[in-house]
Amino acid sequence: MSNRIRTRYAPSPTGKMHVGNLRTALYEYLIAKHEGGDFVLRIEDTDQERYVEGALDIIYRTMKEAGLEHDEGPDKDGGFGPYVQSERQNSGLYLKYAKKLVEDGKAYYCFCDKERLDSLKQVVAGKEISIYDKHCLHLSKEEVEENLAKGIPYVIRQNNPTEGTTTFVDEIYGEITVNNEELDDMILIKSDGYPTYNFANVIDDHLMEITHVVRGNEYISSSPKYQRLYEAFGWEPPKYVHLPLITDENHKKLSKRCGHSSFEDLVEQGFLPEAIVNFIALLGWSPEGNEEIFSLEELVKMFDYHHVNKSPAVFDMVKLRWMNGEYIKKMDDERFYDMAMPYIKEVITKDNIDLKKILDLVKTRIEVFPDLKELVDFFEELPDYDIAMYTHKKMKTNSENSLEVLEELLPILEAQDDYSTDALHDTIMKYIADKGIKNGQALWPVRTAVSGKQMTPGGAFEIMEILGKDESIARIKTGIDKLKAAV
């Protein structure tokens, strides 16, 4: 075997891609690419019951969007195919290896039916558990042959010792030892002839020469059994890298219900793939310096799995939002316009307005695209605002002096045709200087009149430029009317 590093991402086609799985895929990719190795995609579809139509497309699409390009996979033969377990199964591959274990006494046929298995179950602490009692291990070779000949459904189970201990080494958690009496005789081949994940994964990882098995923490307690499988075959076990769990804010496993458990959900909520990737890379791992914003290429350069954390990490949406905002701010304008346009069109339907200028205003003010809608809706239509908004202590404005300013400014603005930000700036600042007032005393009422909002992206000049002369004047007149009616 060569020293070339090979990792694999081995999802089941059962639906959307969970962020925990995506992080696993990411780390597998990073481990391989950091060393110039191979990243393999293998589809584990041995459970036909859970197969979901279209799930395969989701896997391909998600990996593509996340930038995790695989070197080998169902669509890219690298000489270790097939890369789909159901196809591998067709050649009788798994059964062949299972039979080899049977011959060596490391596995055995089991003909126990559901009723007998159920009778083995017991309820402990409110949970149903069952440990197989090795009943069929004691069948004679003749009895087994006879049952097989009769066509009685069977499974093949691993034959684990009941004494002694089994130890395996995890790159993150170190040496882990368990008593063999804890090892259940897990099923290797199901009665439908398909292998279980537990078995197929060992066979395929070995056959595909996977050097680093990276997977979630939940497999750690099964690993001693895999270890025994490798030993039974006389194969060298891979390096194990078990990753800490990602939890929700309540420290519970991320569930489908929380709305941000899958890559798809996140994208739908307006998050950028590269921000998601960047964020999850930092869940359970941290680089050496103080930087936190990294491209995939940079992650490849810096990633070192030896620094992966042992403890679970909370998936913090607030920080993800911040990070997404950072990506938006750095995004080049064209891509930003493209991505933001569908959202702004939801709230602004008039066509005599420069949407790109509005988007420029909003770029540093949103963390996620849908945020922009409520920021810019006033461009579409002046809200029916309360004139209390004209009163601002710090600006030293109130209804009376706001009305005065607007009435004085109205003819000046009506006389002006150049509504560029610069021109507006010059004329209004001149008015302010001549009158000898603070900037805010004029600018606050004007901004309020043209926007009808307390807070706006951009100031009075920018808003008026975008609105244009007619609409600006109309809104100022509306402001004057509102104020007159109240004074």
Next chain:
RNA sequence: GGCUCGUUGGUCAAGGGGUUAAGACGUCGCCCUCUCACGGCGAAAUCAGCGGUUCGAUUCCGCUACGAGCUGCCA
């Protein structure tokens, strides 16, 4: 219940016998400013608890508590 793993501010985390216990998000304050942001500056906030080892434990060991995972013919 059993087994396994984990526990540094609210969150992500660095550090690993002697440190003022990094940094980031968030929070709060100040500056900038026509508002909101951006940007800049600053502050509050952490070693789960108890024992042990040691001149000295956040760091090593043990126990407890809490959390999580596994205990499927799911992966």
